[in-house]
Amino acid sequence: MTLHRLVRHPMLWFGVALYVFPYLVVALGKSTFNASEFLVWAIFATGLNVLWGHTGDLSFGHGMFFGWGAYSAGIMSRHVAFVPFDLLFGTAVAMAVAWPLAKIIVRRATGIYFAMITLAVGEMFFFIAIRLTSLTGGENGLGDIRLGTLFGIDLSSRVTFYYLSAWVCFIALCVAWAVTHSRFGRVCKAIQQNRGRVPFLGFDTVRYRERAFVISAGLCGLAGALAAFLFRHVAADTVRWTNTGAAVLIVMLGGVGSFFGPAAGAVVVKFMETTLIPQTKYWPAVIGAMFAAFVLLAPDGLAGLAQRAWEALRRTKPPEEPTAPPPAVVPGLEQTA
Amino acid sequence: MVFLAAGGGSHQLFDLFLNGLILGSIYVLLALGLNVILGLIGVINFAHAAFYMLGAYLTLALADDIGFLPAVLAAALLMGLLGMLMEVSLIRPLYKRIPEHALLLTFGLTLVAEQAVRWHWGDYAVNLDPPSFLAGGFSPGGFTFPAYRLFVVGATAAVVGAVWLLLNRTSLGLVIRAGVLDAEMVGALGINVPLTFTLTFGLGSLLAGLGGAMVGPVAGVNPDMANAVIILAFVVVVIGGLGSFWGSVVGGLLVGVFRSVLVYWWSPATELVPFLLMAGLLLVRPRGLFGVEGVFE
Numbered sequence: 001m002t003l004h005r006l007v008r009h010p011m012l013w014f015g016v017a018l019y020v021f022p023y024l025v026v027a028l029g030k031s032t033f034n035a036s037e038f039l040v041w042a043i044f045a046t047g048l049n050v051l052w053g054h055t056g057d058l059s060f061g062h063g064m065f066f067g068w069g070a071y072s073a074g075i076m077s078r079h080v081a082f083v084p085f086d087l088l089f090g091t092a093v094a095m096a097v098a099w100p101l102a103k104i105i106v107r108r109a110t111g112i113y114f115a116m117i118t119l120a121v122g123e124m125f126f127f128i129a130i131r132l133t134s135l136t137g138g139e140n141g142l143g144d145i146r147l148g149t150l151f152g153i154d155l156s157s158r159v160t161f162y163y164l165s166a167w168v169c170f171i172a173l174c175v176a177w178a179v180t181h182s183r184f185g186r187v188c189k190a191i192q193q194n195r196g197r198v199p200f201l202g203f204d205t206v207r208y209r210e211r212a213f214v215i216s217a218g219l220c221g222l223a224g225a226l227a228a229f230l231f232r233h234v235a236a237d238t239v240r241w242t243n244t245g246a247a248v249l250i251v252m253l254g255g256v257g258s259f260f261g262p263a264a265g266a267v268v269v270k271f272m273e274t275t276l277i278p279q280t281k282y283w284p285a286v287i288g289a290m291f292a293a294f295v296l297l298a299p300d301g302l303a304g305l306a307q308r309a310w311e312a313l314r315r316t317k318p319p320e321e322p323t324a325p326p327p328a329v330v331p332g333l334e335q336t337a
Numbered sequence: 338m339v340f341l342a343a344g345g346g347s348h349q350l351f352d353l354f355l356n357g358l359i360l361g362s363i364y365v366l367l368a369l370g371l372n373v374i375l376g377l378i379g380v381i382n383f384a385h386a387a388f389y390m391l392g393a394y395l396t397l398a399l400a401d402d403i404g405f406l407p408a409v410l411a412a413a414l415l416m417g418l419l420g421m422l423m424e425v426s427l428i429r430p431l432y433k434r435i436p437e438h439a440l441l442l443t444f445g446l447t448l449v450a451e452q453a454v455r456w457h458w459g460d461y462a463v464n465l466d467p468p469s470f471l472a473g474g475f476s477p478g479g480f481t482f483p484a485y486r487l488f489v490v491g492a493t494a495a496v497v498g499a500v501w502l503l504l505n506r507t508s509l510g511l512v513i514r515a516g517v518l519d520a521e522m523v524g525a526l527g528i529n530v531p532l533t534f535t536l537t538f539g540l541g542s543l544l545a546g547l548g549g550a551m552v553g554p555v556a557g558v559n560p561d562m563a564n565a566v567i568i569l570a571f572v573v574v575v576i577g578g579l580g581s582f583w584g585s586v587v588g589g590l591l592v593g594v595f596r597s598v599l600v601y602w603w604s605p606a607t608e609l610v611p612f613l614l615m616a617g618l619l620l621v622r623p624r625g626l627f628g629v630e631g632v633f634e
Contacts, residue, residue, distance in 0.1 A: 058437045104616075108623040112381045112436050113579065116571045117619065123568045124612035131605050242564060245444060252441055282456050288448025295442040296430065 011170075011177055014260070018166040022159075025271075032158040033230075034274055036165040038267045040227045043172045045250045045262035047219025050176055052248075053257035054185060055212045056192035057106070058115045060244050061122030062220045065094040067129060067239030069221025070228040071136055074145040077229070081148030083155065087168060087225045094221020095214050102213040107206050110195070119241055126239040142234040161230065168226050172219055173263065179215055180259060188212050192257070220247075249291045255303025264302055352481065353598045359486045359555055361593020362493035363548045367566065368573035368585040369500065370544030376580035377517050377537045379436050380428060383443035386567035387450035388416045388542045392549030393558045394458055397465055405468035413547035420542020424535050447563060455560045465553035489551050496547065497586055500540070504582065513537055517580070572611045576618055578628025587626060 006012060018039075025035040048062050073090030080086065101121065109117050129136050136142055147155045155161050179185055190198050191205050198205050228234050237243060246269075254265020269287065276283035298305055371385050392412045399408035423446070431439045466472070467485035474483040504510035512533050515523045524530040549562075556562075573592050577584025592611045599606035618625065 056435075058440070104620065108619060112375075112379075112440055113575075115437065115440060116381065116575055117615075120568055120572050120575065120612055120615055124609065124616070127605075127608040127612070131609075241568065245448075248441070249445070282452040285449045285452030285456075288445045288452070292427075292442050292445030292449070295438055295445060296427065299434065299438060 010260075011174055014173060015170050018170055021166075022162050028271075030271070030274055032162045034270075036158070036162050036230050037227075037274075038270045039162075039165045039169040040223050040230060041247070041250060041266035041270050042263035043169055043226065044220055044223035044247050045254060045266045046173055046176050046259075047216050047223060048247050049216075049251050049254075049256065049259075049262040050179060050219060051212050051216035052251060053262070054180055054188040054192060055209045056195070057110065057209060057213070058112075058248070059118040059213070059216075060115045060241060060248060061118030061120075062217065062247060063241060063244030064122040064125040064239050065098055065217040065220040066224035066227070066243065066247075067125065067234070068097050069094045069224030070234040070238055071129070071142055071224075072221075073225030074142045074228040074234050075135070077146045077148070078144060081146045083148065083150055083164065083229060086229075087222060090225025090228070091218045091222040094224070095218040098214045098217030099210075102210040102217075106210045106213055119244075122239070122244055123241050126236070126241070129239045130236045136234070136236065139236050141236055142228075143232070145228055145232045145234075147229055147232070155229075165226060165230070168222065172222055175215075176219060177259065184208065184211070189257075249287065251301075252299075253291060253294050253301050255301030256299075258301070258303035261301055261303030268302065348481075350598065350601055353601055354594060355482070355486060357594035357597030358590065359489050359593070360597055361590035362490050363552050363555075363589075364569060364573050364593050365493055365497065365586050365589030366544045366548035366551075367570040368577065368589050369497065369582070370541035370548075371570050372574050372577070372580060372582070372585045373500075373504075373544070374538055374541035375574065377513055378428075378432075378534055380431075380439040381436070381443075381571075382538075382541065383440055383567065384423070384446045384450065385443075385541070385545050385570060386563035387447045388420060388545040389549035389552075389566060390454060390558075390560070390563040391419070391450065392416045392546030393553050393562065394454055394549075395546075396550040396553055397458075397463060397558055400465070400468075405471075409547070409550040412550040413543050416546025416549075417539040417543030420545075421535050421539035423542075424538035428538065429531070429534075447567075451560055451563060458560070460560060462557050462559035464557045467554040485554055489555065492551065496544070500544070501582065503540075509533075509536070569611055572615045574625075576611075576615050576625055578625030581625065581627035584625055584627035 021038075022032050022035040025038070026032060044062075044066055047065075048059065051062075052058050069090035072093035073086045076089045077083075077086045080089075105114070105117055105121065130138050132138075149155065150164070153160055155164060180188075187198065187203050187208050190201075190203075191208060195205060224234075224238065227238070250265045250269045251262040252265075253269055254263065255261025272287065272290075273283060276286055280286075294301060300307075367385065367389060370388075371382060374380055374382050374385075392415075395412035395415060396405075396408045399411055402408075403411065427442060427446070428439055431442060471485040471488050474481055476482065502510075504513060512523065512528055513536075516530055516533055516537075520530050523533075552558075552562075569592065573585060573588040576592065577586070577588030592614065595610045595614065596607055599610055
C-alpha cells in the first residue's frame with residue numbers, strides 16, 4: 001500500500017478520530033468512562049452489522065455472544081490477569097459457541113423466521129446463565145473481575161482504560177473493514193441483495209452466511225469482554241434479548257449496511273441515553289419513539305441521511321458538471337443499500 | 338407463574354397439569370393472534386405482547402366500574418381497534434419494504450408502550466382478584482377445579498372455535514385465506530385487500546388483548562409481562578409452524594403443559610423447556626409441527 005493510499009484510508013482517519021473523541025465527549029459534559037462505554041457499543045453494533053448489514057440476516061440473539069464474551073473474559077481474568085489475553089479468550093469463546101449455532105440455525109432459517117429463532121435461542125442462554133449461579137453469579141451478576149496491569153501501565157484509571165478501549169475498538173473495526181471489503185464481504189453483500197441468484201454464480205450461500213454469523217459473534221464477544229472490564233461486573237441482563245434489542249436499534253439508527261453508521265449510531269444513542277437518564281426514568285420511550293420514526297421515515301439511518309445531505313450539497317454547487325460522479329469518496333457510505 | 342398446590346402425588350400433578358392448561362390457553366390466544374397476522378400479512382408483530390399487556394391493564398382499570406366480564410370484552414375490543422389503527426397508520430406504509438422493517442417498527446413501539454404503562458400504572462406488580470361469581474371452585478374426588486381457571490380454558494376453547502369458524506366458514510375467512518395464497522390476485526377480483534389486512538390485524542390484536550385481559554387473576558399484572566411473554570409467543574409459533582392455525586393451538590397447550598408439569602420432576606425446566614422443545618423440533622422438523630414447507634423460510 002503506497003503512502004498516498006494509506007493517508008486516504010478511512011481507517012486512518014477513524015484512528016485519529018478515536019484520539020480526539022474523548023476530548024469531545026468531555027467537552028460535551030460526559031466523562032471518559034462514558035467515552036469507553038460508547039466504544040464498547042460501537043464494537044457491538046459494528047459486529048452485529050457485519051451479519052445484518054451484509055448478509056441481511058437480522059439476528060435478535062447477538063446479545064448472547066456479547067454475554068458469552070463478557071462472562072468468559074471476566075472469569076478468565078481471575079486466572080490470567082493479562083487483559084489482551086482475556087479479551088481474546090472472550091472473543092474465542094463467543095466464536096466457539098457461535099459456530100455450532102450457526103450450523104444449526106443459518107441453514108434452516110432466513111428473514112423474520114431467523115430473527116425469531118435467534119431471539120429464542122438467546123433467551124434460552126439467558127435462562128441458562130442465571131441458573132449457573134456458581135459460574136456466572138446468577139441474577140446478581142459476575143463480580144471480582146481483575147484488571148491487572150498491562151506492560152506496567154495501571155488500567156484502573158479511566159484515562160488509561162479509554163486508551164485500551166480505543167485500541168480494541170480500532171483493531172475490531174479494522175478486522176470488520178477487512179472482512180467486509182474483501183471478496184468474502186462482497187459475496188455477503190450479493191447474498192443480501194439477491195439470495196436466490198448467488199448460488200447460480202457458484203457460491204454456497206449457507207457457508208458464507210455461517211461464516212459471517214461467526215465473525216459477527218466474535219466481534220460482539222469482544223465488545224462484551226471489553227464491557228466486563230469497563231464495568232468490572234457482568235449483569236445477567238446483558239444476555240437477555242433486551243440487550244440485543246438495544247444493539248439492533250443502534251445499528252438501524254446508524255444505518256444498516258454502512259460501515260461507520262452503526263458506530264456513529266452507538267455514540268449518538270448512548271449519548272442521548274446518558275443525557276436522558278438523569279432527566280426522566282421513562283427514557284426508553286423517547287429512544288423507542290425515535291427509533292420507530294427512523295424505521296418509518298429514514299430506514300437507511302443516519303448514514304443514509306448523511307449521504308443524502310452530501311448529495312444535496314453537491315447538487316447546489318455551480319452547474320459546471322450537471323452529471324456529478326457518485327460520491328464514492330465518502331468512506332463507507334457508498335454501500336448503503 | 339408456578340402455582341404449587343398443597344398435597345402430594347397425583348393431586349399435585351393434576352394441579353400442575355391444570356395450571357399448564359391455563360398457561361397454555363393464554364399462549365394459544367397470543368400465538369394464534371401472532372400467527373394469523375403472520376400468515377396473511379407476513380408481518381411479525383413485536384407489539385403483540387404490548388397489546389397483551391395493555392389488555393391486562395385495561396381490564397384492571399375497568400373491572401371496578403363496569404364489572405369483570407364487560408371489562409374483559411371491552412379490553413379485547415379496544416385492543417382490536419388499537420391494532421387496526423396501528424395497521425392503517427404505521428404498518429401499511431411498510432408493506433412495500435422487507436418484512437424486517439415491520440418487526441423493527443413494532444419493536445420500537447413496544448418500548449414506548451412499556452414505558453407508558455410504567456408511567457400510568459407504576460413499576461410494581463398488581464394482583465387482580467377473580468370476579469366473585471368465579472372465585473370458588475369445586476373438588477370432586479379430591480381434585481380441585483378453581484372456577485376461574487375452568488373459565489379461562491372454556492373461554493379460550495370457545496374463542497378458538499369461533500376464530501376457526503370465522504376463517505373457514507365465512508366469506509370474510511375465505512377472502513383472508515385467499516389473500517394468504519395470492520393477495521394480488523384477490524385484489525384483481527375486486528376485493529378490498531387492504532381492508533382485509535386491517536381486519537386481520539385487528540383480529541390478531543383482539544386475541545392478544547383477550548389473552549392479557551384474562552391472565553390478570555391467574556398471574557397478576559406487571560410492566561415486564563410483555564417482555565417476558567413475547568419470546569414464548571414466538572417459540573409457540575415456531576413450534577406449531579408458521580401460519581398454521583392448529584399448530585398454534587397444539588403448540589401453545591404443549592408449551593403450557595410441559596412448562597408446568599415438568600416442575601414436578603425438575604424445577605429449572607419451567608423456563609428452559611419451551612426452548613428445548615423448539616430446539617429439538619428445529620433439528621428434526623424446521624417447519625414446525627404443522628407448518629407447510631417453504632412458507633416464510
